Amino acid sequence: MDKIGLSVEELDKILLQYINPDAVVSAHNIRLAIATAIEENNRKLQEDIAKLIQK
Numbered sequence: 495m496d497k498i499g500l501s502v503e504e505l506d507k508i509l510l511q512y513i514n515p516d517a518v519v520s521a522h523n524i525r526l527a528i529a530t531a532i533e534e535n536n537r538k539l540q541e542d543i544a545k546l547i548q549k
Contacts (some may be wrong), residue, residue: 500535504534508527509531
C-alpha cells in the first residue's frame with residue numbers, strides 16, 4: 495500500500511457529482527461536495543489504517 499486515503503481521481507469523481515463545471519455553482523453545492531469528500535476520505539483512511547495495523 496503506497497498511499498492511504500482517497501486518490502486524486504477518487505476525490506475528483508466525488509466533487510464532480512456535486513459541481514457541474516459547465517454551470518454556475520451554488521455555495522450549498524460547494525459545501526456539500528467538500529463535506530462529502532471529507533467524509534469519504536475519512537472512511538477510506540480508517541479502512542487503510544486498519545489494513546496497516548493488521549499487517
